[in-house]
Amino acid sequence: MEQIDNKTIEGLLLNEENIGILESIIIKDKERLEGLDNHNKKELDLGGIVRAKDFENEFKTAKEAALDYLDINVNEDPKIGNTNEKPGFYAFNLLRYIFYPGMALGCLNALQTLPNVLEAAGVTAVSALSMLVMEIGWIFFKSQACYYQKEKKMFIAEVERFNVLGSMMHEYGHFLFHIKDISKTPKNYLEHRTFEEGFCDSLKYSAGERLAEKEDNPDSLIHNLRRRIGNLQSVYKNMCRRKGIEIKKEITERANRIPFVIQVNSMSTYGYGHAFCRILEEKHGKEIYKKILEKDFSFL
Numbered sequence: 001m002e003q004i005d006n007k008t009i010e011g012l013l014l015n016e017e018n019i020g021i022l023e024s025i026i027i028k029d030k031e032r033l034e035g036l037d038n039h040n041k042k043e044l045d046l047g048g049i050v051r052a053k054d055f056e057n058e059f060k061t062a063k064e065a066a067l068d069y070l071d072i073n074v075n076e077d078p079k080i081g082n083t084n085e086k087p088g089f090y091a092f093n094l095l096r097y098i099f100y101p102g103m104a105l106g107c108l109n110a111l112q113t114l115p116n117v118l119e120a121a122g123v124t125a126v127s128a129l130s131m132l133v134m135e136i137g138w139i140f141f142k143s144q145a146c147y148y149q150k151e152k153k154m155f156i157a158e159v160e161r162f163n164v165l166g167s168m169m170h171e172y173g174h175f176l177f178h179i180k181d182i183s184k185t186p187k188n189y190l191e192h193r194t195f196e197e198g199f200c201d202s203l204k205y206s207a208g209e210r211l212a213e214k215e216d217n218p219d220s221l222i223h224n225l226r227r228r229i230g231n232l233q234s235v236y237k238n239m240c241r242r243k244g245i246e247i248k249k250e251i252t253e254r255a256n257r258i259p260f261v262i263q264v265n266s267m268s269t270y271g272y273g274h275a276f277c278r279i280l281e282e283k284h285g286k287e288i289y290k291k292i293l294e295k296d297f298s299f300l
């Protein structure tokens with residue numbers, strides 16, 4: 001599978017012609033977003049929180065949207081679990097509860113034994129910072145959806161409906177790579193991670209866009225476009241920097257109310273992979289996704 005390994009894909013993406021295509025994609029997406037009513041809206045309604053007991057039901061919608069976009073039929077389904085069943089979940093949680101009293105005792109001890117107020121304050125500040133880092137790690141871990149090849153199982157967080165559907169479509173992409181023998185093992189996955197994550201994210205955004213339209217759900221459509229544009233803008237800036245090309249302001253200025261946080265993943269394999277798949281889609285049509293699953297990479 002050398003055609004799609006990480007290095008090869010990065011090399012193909014960083015071709016000057018592709019920067020021009022990416023610019024036109026971003027402009028098109030921004031025009032589409034700005035053409036929608038309420039595209040400036042601050043609070044978007046993405047549906048209520050979906051509980052794990054309803055995952056199976058929502059998965060039917062996510063699967064149908066994904067397969068409809070890919071134009072294929074698949075009978076086998078992955079198993080679905082809540083992120084709090086993820087391997088390591090309970091161990092990580094337990095670690096937090098052991099860690100915090102230990103930290104607190106350490107701070108008390110420092111305050112009593114260290115004669116210098118500054119030293120004691122330093123120990124306390126470092127402890128507080130460690131707890132903060134641990135807590136951020138924990139929030140990330142428990143909210144992060146993922147796919148486990150061993151059990152053919154996706155783990156999904158209980159969040160707003162449209163985000164649940166988006167995660168399901170993304171993880172379903174991993175399931176398809178797995179059952180179609182493109183990712184036979186976790187090692188295979190790591191070798192072509194950029195391409196696979198790109199496929200999964202493109203599926204999430206492209207199938208998600210259609211689904212939001214089909215369900216007449218304008219807030220979800222706005223949310224989907226904002227995230228997609230933000231991701232592509234980050235990659236664009238990064239590509240320009242690496243190629244020594246001037247960054248065009250009209251491409252990178254934020255489309256209305258794109259949350260700042262999503263602009264930070266400029267170096268991520270997800271961003272690169274997503275931009276790459278979107279460029280391929282623009283050049284060769286959405287049939288590429290079907291070809292990818294048939295292991296036909298002749299369009300690369």
Ligand SMILES: [Zn+2]
Binds near residue numbers: 170171174197200
């Ligand atoms: Zn993924």
